[in-house]
Amino acid sequence: MTAVLQILWKDALIEWTARSRTVSLLSFAYTILLLFAFAVGADADTLRRHAGAYMWMSILLCSTLLLERTMRIEFEAGAIERLLLTPVPPAALFYGKALSNSVQLWVVGAFTIPLVVVICDVSFVEHALWLLAAVALGGAGLAAPGTLYSAMTARLAGRQLLLPLMLFPLIVPVLVAAVKTTSLVILGDPMDQAGSWLVLLACFNLVYWSLCGVLFGRVVDA
Amino acid sequence: MSKRWESWTGLVGLALIVGGHYVGLFVAPPEAMMGDVGRILYAHVPTAWVGLVAYLAAFIAAIGAMVTGRATWDALVEATVEVGLLLNVLLLIQGSVWAKPTWGVYWTWDPRLTTSAIMVVSFGAVLALRRQIDDPVRRLTLSSVATIIAFVNVPVVYMSVRWWRTIHQDFSSPETVSSAMVTPLRTAAFGMLFLATSFVVRRWRLGLKALEAEFEAPDLPEPVAPLRIEE
Numbered sequence: 001m002t003a004v005l006q007i008l009w010k011d012a013l014i015e016w017t018a019r020s021r022t023v024s025l026l027s028f029a030y031t032i033l034l035l036f037a038f039a040v041g042a043d044a045d046t047l048r049r050h051a052g053a054y055m056w057m058s059i060l061l062c063s064t065l066l067l068e069r070t071m072r073i074e075f076e077a078g079a080i081e082r083l084l085l086t087p088v089p090p091a092a093l094f095y096g097k098a099l100s101n102s103v104q105l106w107v108v109g110a111f112t113i114p115l116v117v118v119i120c121d122v123s124f125v126e127h128a129l130w131l132l133a134a135v136a137l138g139g140a141g142l143a144a145p146g147t148l149y150s151a152m153t154a155r156l157a158g159r160q161l162l163l164p165l166m167l168f169p170l171i172v173p174v175l176v177a178a179v180k181t182t183s184l185v186i187l188g189d190p191m192d193q194a195g196s197w198l199v200l201l202a203c204f205n206l207v208y209w210s211l212c213g214v215l216f217g218r219v220v221d222a
Numbered sequence: 223m224s225k226r227w228e229s230w231t232g233l234v235g236l237a238l239i240v241g242g243h244y245v246g247l248f249v250a251p252p253e254a255m256m257g258d259v260g261r262i263l264y265a266h267v268p269t270a271w272v273g274l275v276a277y278l279a280a281f282i283a284a285i286g287a288m289v290t291g292r293a294t295w296d297a298l299v300e301a302t303v304e305v306g307l308l309l310n311v312l313l314l315i316q317g318s319v320w321a322k323p324t325w326g327v328y329w330t331w332d333p334r335l336t337t338s339a340i341m342v343v344s345f346g347a348v349l350a351l352r353r354q355i356d357d358p359v360r361r362l363t364l365s366s367v368a369t370i371i372a373f374v375n376v377p378v379v380y381m382s383v384r385w386w387r388t389i390h391q392d393f394s395s396p397e398t399v400s401s402a403m404v405t406p407l408r409t410a411a412f413g414m415l416f417l418a419t420s421f422v423v424r425r426w427r428l429g430l431k432a433l434e435a436e437f438e439a440p441d442l443p444e445p446v447a448p449l450r451i452e453e
Contacts (some may be wrong), residue, residue: 122395145371148367148371152351152364152367152368153351156351156354156355157354158354162347162350162351162354165343165347165350166344166347166350166351166368168343169340169343169347169372169375170344170371170372170374170375172336172340173378178437183292183337206254207374211370211374215367215370215371218288218363218367219363219364219367219368222359222360222363222364
């Protein structure tokens with residue numbers, strides 16, 4: 001656990017030294033939300049109905065930029081080899097990196113919520129806890145497979161194409177469940193379905209975090 | 223046994239498919255609700271079953287490749303993923319052809335259809351990844367990992383008709399299908415299995431030869447002196 005926190009701290013320091021990059025990432029999230037709004041048009045009802053989808057598409061597209069970099073910086077200048085020489089097990093390295101990516105995606109999620117409120121004219125106040133749970137589980141559900149695939153594609157020439165090509169099909173269940181929960185929070189949940197979608201999100205998280213943690217060691221060894 | 227037993231397996235498979243389809247098209251009664259359109263099930267259902275079997279074989283081969291690190295398992299991963307992908311694409315085309323007269327559209331966002339489409343992209347990405355990696359040892363490990371993760375979706379595809387409200391047909395069994403339809407369906411299914419096995423074995427032999435050539439190929443000689451660009 002200490003090793004996981006140390007990796008998390010190391011990544012936090014790296015992100016702090018490159019703060020302008022985080023600002024660019026958040027600006028990108030804002031731009032995507034605006035583009036969706038422009039593409040759909042000024043129909044307030046349509047914007048409200050699809051606000052959850054716009055929010056998660058914005059987080060998903062930001063995640064590809066974030067995840068593409070997360071392992072590339074470790075492979076550059078042989079940093080990963082030095083990390084593996086330390087008595088840190090590969091699983092701890094994975095969980096540290098995946099946790100760091102989760103935190104960054106939570107930040108992107110927290111940033112997009114007020115923007116969605118303003119751009120799509122929606123309110124989350126009544127069910128804020130449900131929404132926070134969706135962002136927490138959705139972000140983590142993107143981060144775990146994203147970290148593994150980032151490690152797999154980091155040294156390949158076509159990584160910018162391969163990472164989303166491999167990641168997007170895998171995270172469809174996470175995306176669907178996160179969008180559904182967010183939409184139920186926005187539009188009302190008369191049938192009490194949000195809880196079931198969150199359970200589904202939690203189940204996929206369990207599968208991804210355990211399976212990717214087991215396979216990560218093989219990937220960095222290769 | 224001859225090394226070319228797979229040719230005979232393929233021919234037997236082809237004969238069974240032709241026989242099964244003949245009985246399905248001309249002898250078996252039309253489907254009660256869909257009429258003659260329902261006869262596509264003799265092609266569609268075997269394609270689906272054998273496609274999922276091919277992906278299951280890819281999953282087992284990927285575990286074998288990761289545990290042993292042997293090229294023979296790696297070649298099997300490539301062969302089974304390729305054949306599974308081919309059947310998966312055929313499945314979607316057949317499904318669309320059937321859906322138009324039955325549902326009125328070529329495509330609908332039904333859970334079974336959606337998860338099957340995701341399966342194409344997931345396993346297609348495995349092949350894309352393989353083409354990007356020159357080092358055979360790294361290729362073996364990374365494509366095995368990608369195959370194992372892509373397989374996570376396969377049980378979801380299979381169970382999708384039970385887990386979600388779907389317009390796709392539920393599981394069929396000899397109890398739910400007329401006995402006159404069971405025989406041609408089984409014949410076509412075994413035919414498809416034999417034909418797919420023949421394709422997999424042929425592709426596996428080709429893949430293994432290519433991998434052996436890669437392992438045996440000598441490394442490029444080191445340059446005798448660093449290159450200099452004369453000004």
